[in-house]
Amino acid sequence: LYFFSQEGILFFYHIKGLHYEMKICADILQPISSLIFSPDYTVLLLVTDQGTVYTYKPAHSGETVKLLDTCSSCFLAADFLTPGNKYCVSVTISGEVQVWLLEDGTCLSKLNLDIEVHVI
Numbered sequence: 001l002y003f004f005s006q007e008g009i010l011f012f013y014h015i016k017g018l019h020y021e022m023k024i025c026a027d028i029l030q031p032i033s034s035l036i037f038s039p040d041y042t043v044l045l046l047v048t049d050q051g052t053v054y055t056y057k058p059a060h061s062g063e064t065v066k067l068l069d070t071c072s073s074c075f076l077a078a079d080f081l082t083p084g085n086k087y088c089v090s091v092t093i094s095g096e097v098q099v100w101l102l103e104d105g106t107c108l109s110k111l112n113l114d115i116e117v118h119v120i
Helices: none
Strands: 003-004 009-016 019-027 034-037 044-048 053-055 063-070 075-081 089-091 096-101 105-113
Touching: 003 034, 003 105, 009 063, 034 075, 063 096
Parallel strands: none
Antiparallel strands: 003 009, 009 019, 034 044, 044 053, 053 063, 075 089, 089 096, 096 105
């Protein structure tokens, strides 16, 4: 079970029967607004209120890597493009949709919807 605090700390609870163990996985020092697992559960996107997206790979080193920073506009959300976990999509409140390569955060495509967006 993964969850986050308002202070930007990612926690993991390993629950087995009536026992649990809590571990602090990452501290990104920014309020986290959402967590999204990739379809194969190997990558976790950490989306912040300030427009930054981090990747976290639990099975690997467990460190967070800044993927993208969309601080040029009010950032709303990000999610994986399926199938697979090679790309993600982000959207700003102003309606700018971007497709990103998860490997290195390269922006592959942009589309301006010319409308205000409220949900992705």
